[in-house]
Structure formats: structure tokens, C-alpha cells
Amino acid sequence: MIKVRLLTGVTAATAAVLSFPALTGCAGDATAEDGSSSEDNTASVAGSGALTLHGYSLTHGSTSGGDDLVRAGEKLKVACSLEDVLQLLYAGNAGDREAIEAARKDPSSLKAAARIRYTKTDGATYDAPAMPLAFAPGAGGVLVGQSQEVVVPKGARRMKLEISAEVKLAGVPVTRDLLASHAIPAELPIFGAYLPNKMALFDTEGGGRRSRIVEGGAVRPGARLTLAVTDWRLDTVVDKSRLDTRIGQKQNYGRFGATLGDAFGALEYEVSAAVSTDGGKTYQPLGLHKVDRPDVLNNASRFTFEEGVDVAAGAGPAVKVAFHVRAVLAVPSYAPGEIQNPRYAPGQRVVLADVWDNNGGQDYTLPIGR
Amino acid sequence: MYVQTDLHGHTLHSDGRATPEEYVEFRRQLGMKAIAVADHDLMAAVRPAAAAAARAGMLFIPAMEVTAHLHYGASGEEQFHVLAYYPHAVLEGFQLEQKFLYKRGLKVQERWKELVLEWLSGLAAEDRELLDPAGELSKKPAPTFPALQSMILLVVEKKRELFESFRDFHQRFWHSSGPNKDLFGWTPEEAIAAIRADGAVDVIAHPTRYRDKERTAKVIDEAKGIEVYTSRHKAEVAESFRALAEAKGKHWTSSSDDHQNAKYAMPPCGTPVRTLERICKQTFKLESILTI
Incomplete structure (x- = not known):
């Protein structure tokens, strides 16, 4: 049990956010912006969560024991500390000490608000009403600004948070977007917007492998199923830590001087799948393509391999899938003398692992149903 | 009982090369169960690394490597590093950002x-x-x-x-000839006092590194813990520090001091559960220790 408690830092952190006292307003209703109705399970897996700004980092975390993905129907709050708002608002302007002290003395004088811009499936955007941030002492006496609770609407595929605050420049009030002005990533995908199309996500949980349909429920016949395998899953499948990616040696520079150290090549993946939509009677090959900064990971430095499968209206009883993974060492092109004691030729590609991820030979099963 | 850990390493927020996320991912691949980023004098990597560790299913311990000095401003001046380990719970809400050493880290960034x-x-x-x-x-x-x-x-x-x-x-x-005496002119004992006042556990980093062995021994006596396994210690040195820690009833840790500029040295041993429990201020149940 501690396994879970220990390992859910984001959840724990955001759970604490929920305990802050200054709640204003009340939860709004879920809005079907595109008028779609849904028989999906998304609502049942969308619990509650918080978008929390810590310094220069915005995180989303579930406060109801869920994962870090946002789903239509999720109840969300926005929280940030007064000190973080002041830091972002007055960054680099030492001359604003008076204004900073005034805000600390009387936080109600600081006009700050959160606003969410939604992107619909057709690419059109609309802004939800601004939510004032009410500052009040939270745990440890920290002044925390918290928004009212909002419900993530159906029909939206992305949401972008803006936290704005007002600053006076030469006596003239100017509103600043604190996140955009500091290039803080603040856009999140929303799952459930494309129902009945769904995504089967093959990722990791702790040291193990995890497979699930993000929107919940079964694969829908007559709809599209996207198969997505995360980078960490691939690392686990090929046991990346045991692969030797050294290509030679090169000069390294650090605070203690220049030293000769290992030079490494990049590990690249090639991923394909064998997919059945008739419970394993027949299989079709499927090539998966790399997606950098995929929605499901919401992290600039990560990637997935994805591809969609059209599941026929009469398909059943289950989708079965097995992944074929090749890990390839990509040796970069390098100038003469740049790499010493080279192990490979410039530009060479070396297969370091060639394995199947197929549930121990049983393949992964995703039930088809309504 | 031991848990596989790396409780001391650096990211690009100080003198490492990896992003916090890359740092976490590398250790996840190696099967680490509990990790910390311990950048020099700041905690900028803690939030993003903690989020990545949570996604990876690892226990994340907020930490910092605090720079103090022996013989500051005098002959024989040398840096002395004390690791500060905070309970995991400080990640809840905005507790971390209220810590004295966290705020000192913001000043360090400004001065840098x-x-x-x-x-x-x-x-x-x-x-x-x-x-x-x-x-x-x-x-x-x-x-x-x-x-x-x-x-x-x-x-x-x-x-x-x-x-x-x-x-x-x-x-x-860092040097006494520079402009940051107020930040780095601490003695190790002053650093330890600041760490404790912040609710964290003090652990002497790579204790074999310091030239003044007599003074180092006195600081070790004062400290709560010793970094025993680190890439800077040969096996026999680590074993002697482990024996010393156990004889004196001190906590000890197992880490790499990785800066991503040399081949990674996997810590040869885990960290005692007792040490992690002291840092986290909680008792881990047996089944949880076996499964994390």
C-alpha cells in the first residue's frame, strides 16, 4: 500500500492544495461546447485535480487518486502562492520593492486571475470566464491564491491556462500574463474529446508495464483506436540500461577542467505492431510513427510511437496487439579528431536490441464493446 | 534492509548536464526505488524531478548540497559540502518554497x-x-x-x-575572495544548524574528499549522517565509513554524485530503510519496502 502512497507525489501535493481554505464560488456545470452527447466512460475516470504553479513550473495532479491526464468532466482548481505570483510579476524589477511589500501586506490589493482557453476538436478556441484568485493563508501560513472549481468541458481537446496579474507601470495599470511572459508551458491535452475514438496507452508504472484505455471503457466498434507506446515503456522493453551506447571518447569540459571521457550515440527506436480486431484470429502489420512532445506525456523531452486502427462496426470480441521493438544506436556524423578511439564509423546505425512486447506471448487484449 | 537509491546527483540547474526529467529517467531505467537531486545550493530541479519521479513510481526526496567552508578566508580554505534531505511531505502545497535553504537558493541564482x-x-x-x-x-x-x-x-x-x-x-x-561571503562563508556546523532548523536531515557529502581530516572528523561527529557509497569513495574507503557510521549510530546513504560527465558509477549498495524513514519522518511497512 505504501507502494502507492510513496509513489504518488503529485497526487499528494495536489491533495494538499485542496485543503487550502479560501474557496470562492462553486463548481460550474460541464458544458458540451459542441453539443455532443457521450456514452463513454470518461466521466467515470475523470475525478478532480489541481493545476498548481510552483516557481517556473506548472503541474497538473489528480486529487482523487487518478493519473496525471486531464479528462472531460474533471473538476479542476488553479493554485499558486503569492510569492510566486510576485516573483513572476516583478521579475528583474528591483525598483518595485514598494509594490511587492504592499501586496504582501494586503494580498487583496493584488488583482490576479486565472483563465482557461479551450481548443475544440475543430481547432476553434474559446475562453472560459476569468476566475479571480483569492489569497488566503494555507498550510504553514503560506499565502495561497486559489480559483473556484471548474469542470473541464466536453468537446475540447486542449486547454491553456493563463494566470494574469496587474502591475502599475509609471502609475498606469498593466495586466501581465505570468505564464506566457516567462515561457512557462501551460497547455494540456484533454482526453475524451474525440469519443467514440479512443487511445490505448502502453506505458509504465513503477518498474512494471501498464496498458489502459485512457478514456476508460472498451474499444468502440466503428471507431478509431490509437495505439500509443511511451518512450519509458520502450526503454523498459529493451532494458536500455544494459545497452552500450558508447561510440568512443571525446573531450569533456567541466568546472574542474577538460577531461577525456566517453562519447555516446543516440538510441533510436523502430516500432511496429501486429494487430488483430477479431480476437486474435487474424493479424495485420502496423507501423507506428514517432511523436515528439505527445499529448499523453505533456512533456517536451519525451515521445511516443503511435498509430491509429480503424475498428470495423462488426469487429469483436477484442483487439489483440503485440509490439515489435528495435533499439538502434545512431552514430552521429563527426569531424575528424572529434571522437577519439572510435568504435563505429560516422553515421553508422547499429541494432542493439530486437525484442517483442507481447504480454509474455499472449498479446495484449483490449475488449471491444459498448 | 536496504533500498536501491541514488540520493546525490546534479542537473543542469547546477554543474550537471541532464534535465531533471532525464536525471530521473536514467535512474528509473536502472531500477532505483528512491532518488534525490542534490544540486549545489539550490532546489530549482526539485519540482520537475519530483513530478517525473511520481510518474515513474519512485520515492523522491527533496535535497540540496549545501556549500560551507573550512578555514574560510584563511590558509587552507576548502569547500565542505553538507547534504540536506527533506521529508517527501514538503512537496505538498507550497511548503518547500517556504524553506530557508530554498529561498537562499533563489539568492544563489541571482548572484550567479x-x-x-x-x-x-x-x-x-x-x-x-x-x-x-x-x-x-x-x-x-x-x-x-x-x-x-x-x-x-x-x-x-x-x-x-x-x-x-x-x-x-x-x-x-564560492571563494572568500569573491562577493558571496554571506552565502558561502558558513562553517560546516553552521550549515548543519541551518539544515536542521529547516526540518531536514544533514549528511556529510563524500567525507574523504576534504584535506583537513582532523576537522572533518569533528564535523562527522556532529552530523546526523554520512554519505558512505559515492563515486568519490573507493570500495575500502566506503566500507570504513560505513563501519564508522554504524559504530557511531549514524545514518548513512548510498549515492553517485553524478554530474553526467563521466561513466555512471552505480552505487554498489542500497541505503538503509532506517535512514529513509528518518528523512521522510515516516515508518515504511515491510510489504511496501519489498515492493517499492
Whole structure:
């Protein structure tokens, strides 16, 4: 049990956010912006969560024991500390000490608000009403600004948070977007917007492998199923830590001087799948393509391999899938003398692992149903 | 009972090369169960690394490597590093950002920016233009300003010949001849006191590194814990520190001190559960220890 408690830092952190006292307003209703109705399970897996700004980092975390993905129907709050708002608002302007002290003395004088811009499936955007941030002492006496609770609407595929605050420049009030002005990533995908199309996500949980349909429920016949395998899953499948990616040696520079150290090549993946939509009677090959900064990971430095499968209206009883993974060492092109004691030729590609991820030979099963 | 850990390593927020996420991912691949980022004197990597560790299913311990000195401003001046380990629970809400050492870290970032800009201002105009063509560096807020290793890589990439100049200049940052006595002029005992006042556990980093062995022994006596396994300790040295820690009833840790500039040295042993429990201020149940 501690396994879970220990390992859910984001959840724990955001759970604490929920305990802050200054709640204003009340939860709004879920809005079907595109008028779609849904028989999906998304609502049942969308619990509650918080978008929390810590310094220069915005995180989303579930406060109801869920994962870090946002789903239509999720109840969300926005929280940030007064000190973080002041830091972002007055960054680099030492001359604003008076204004900073005034805000600390009387936080109600600081006009700050959160606003969410939604992107619909057709690419059109609309802004939800601004939510004032009410500052009040939270745990440890920290002044925390918290928004009212909002419900993530159906029909939206992305949401972008803006936290704005007002600053006076030469006596003239100017509103600043604190996140955009500091290039803080603040856009999140929303799952459930494309129902009945769904995504089967093959990722990791702790040291193990995890497979699930993000929107919940079964694969829908007559709809599209996207198969997505995360980078960490691939690392686990090929046991990346045991692969030797050294290509030679090169000069390294650090605070203690220049030293000769290992030079490494990049590990690249090639991923394909064998997919059945008739419970394993027949299989079709499927090539998966790399997606950098995929929605499901919401992290600039990560990637997935994805591809969609059209599941026929009469398909059943289950989708079965097995992944074929090749890990390839990509040796970069390098100038003469740049790499010493080279192990490979410039530009060479070396297969370091060639394995199947197929549930121990049983393949992964995703039930088809309504 | 031991848990596989790496409780001391650096990211690009100080003198490492990895992003916090890369740092976590590397250790996840190795099967680490409990990790910490311990950057020098700041905690900028803690939040993103903690989020990545949570996604990876690892116990994350907020930490910092605090710089103090022996014989500061006198003959034999040398840096002395004390690791500060905070309970995991400080990640809840905004507790971490209220910690004294966290706020000190913000000052460290401001001073670092000032030092780098000072070095740049002393360069010939064409070199300054080469390193910072659009004058963007000075506009960056201190928390996003390139830290030590990132600056070194920038200098080497733009003009290798400036590397030694920057390397020599940057040492003023900590040294008593530089402008930051208020930040780094602490004795190890003062650093330990600050760590404890912050609710964290103090652990002496790589204790074999310091030249003044007699003084180091006194500080070890004062400390709550000792970093036993680290890439800076040979096996027999680590075993002797482990024996010392156990004889004196001290906590001890197992880490790498990884900066991503050399082959990773996997800690040969885990950290005692007792140490992790002391840091986290909670008792771990047996089944949880077996499964984390």
C-alpha cells in the first residue's frame, strides 16, 4: 500500500492544495461546447485535480487518486502562492520593492486571475470566464491564491491556462500574463474529446508495464483506436540500461577542467505492431510513427510511437496487439579528431536490441464493446 | 534492509548536464526505488524531478548540497559540502518554497547571474557578442539563467579559447575572495544548524574528499549522517565509513554524485530503510519496502 502512497507525489501535493481554505464560488456545470452527447466512460475516470504553479513550473495532479491526464468532466482548481505570483510579476524589477511589500501586506490589493482557453476538436478556441484568485493563508501560513472549481468541458481537446496579474507601470495599470511572459508551458491535452475514438496507452508504472484505455471503457466498434507506446515503456522493453551506447571518447569540459571521457550515440527506436480486431484470429502489420512532445506525456523531452486502427462496426470480441521493438544506436556524423578511439564509423546505425512486447506471448487484449 | 537509491546527483540547474526529467529517467531505467537531486545550493530541479519521479513510481526526496567552508578566508580554505534531505511531505502545497535553504537558493541564482554578467562585461566586445549576440542573457530572470555547466558548454561551443578564463573566474563565486561571503562563508556546523532548523536531515557529502581530516572528523561527529557509497569513495574507503557510521549510530546513504560527465558509477549498495524513514519522518511497512 505504501507502494502507492510513496509513489504518488503529485497526487499528494495536489491533495494538499485542496485543503487550502479560501474557496470562492462553486463548481460550474460541464458544458458540451459542441453539443455532443457521450456514452463513454470518461466521466467515470475523470475525478478532480489541481493545476498548481510552483516557481517556473506548472503541474497538473489528480486529487482523487487518478493519473496525471486531464479528462472531460474533471473538476479542476488553479493554485499558486503569492510569492510566486510576485516573483513572476516583478521579475528583474528591483525598483518595485514598494509594490511587492504592499501586496504582501494586503494580498487583496493584488488583482490576479486565472483563465482557461479551450481548443475544440475543430481547432476553434474559446475562453472560459476569468476566475479571480483569492489569497488566503494555507498550510504553514503560506499565502495561497486559489480559483473556484471548474469542470473541464466536453468537446475540447486542449486547454491553456493563463494566470494574469496587474502591475502599475509609471502609475498606469498593466495586466501581465505570468505564464506566457516567462515561457512557462501551460497547455494540456484533454482526453475524451474525440469519443467514440479512443487511445490505448502502453506505458509504465513503477518498474512494471501498464496498458489502459485512457478514456476508460472498451474499444468502440466503428471507431478509431490509437495505439500509443511511451518512450519509458520502450526503454523498459529493451532494458536500455544494459545497452552500450558508447561510440568512443571525446573531450569533456567541466568546472574542474577538460577531461577525456566517453562519447555516446543516440538510441533510436523502430516500432511496429501486429494487430488483430477479431480476437486474435487474424493479424495485420502496423507501423507506428514517432511523436515528439505527445499529448499523453505533456512533456517536451519525451515521445511516443503511435498509430491509429480503424475498428470495423462488426469487429469483436477484442483487439489483440503485440509490439515489435528495435533499439538502434545512431552514430552521429563527426569531424575528424572529434571522437577519439572510435568504435563505429560516422553515421553508422547499429541494432542493439530486437525484442517483442507481447504480454509474455499472449498479446495484449483490449475488449471491444459498448 | 536496504533500498536501491541514488540520493546525490546534479542537473543542469547546477554543474550537471541532464534535465531533471532525464536525471530521473536514467535512474528509473536502472531500477532505483528512491532518488534525490542534490544540486549545489539550490532546489530549482526539485519540482520537475519530483513530478517525473511520481510518474515513474519512485520515492523522491527533496535535497540540496549545501556549500560551507573550512578555514574560510584563511590558509587552507576548502569547500565542505553538507547534504540536506527533506521529508517527501514538503512537496505538498507550497511548503518547500517556504524553506530557508530554498529561498537562499533563489539568492544563489541571482548572484550567479551577476557573476556571469560581470565576466561577460570584462570580455572584448567581439567575444561578448559571440557569446550573447542579442544581449538576451541579461534579460533572463535569474531562475532561468544558464547555470554553471550550461555556461561552460556555451563558452566551449562558441569559443573554446575562453574556457580557462571562465573556469578561473567562476571560482570567485564560492571563494572568500569573491562577493558571496554571506552565502558561502558558513562553517560546516553552521550549515548543519541551518539544515536542521529547516526540518531536514544533514549528511556529510563524500567525507574523504576534504584535506583537513582532523576537522572533518569533528564535523562527522556532529552530523546526523554520512554519505558512505559515492563515486568519490573507493570500495575500502566506503566500507570504513560505513563501519564508522554504524559504530557511531549514524545514518548513512548510498549515492553517485553524478554530474553526467563521466561513466555512471552505480552505487554498489542500497541505503538503509532506517535512514529513509528518518528523512521522510515516516515508518515504511515491510510489504511496501519489498515492493517499492
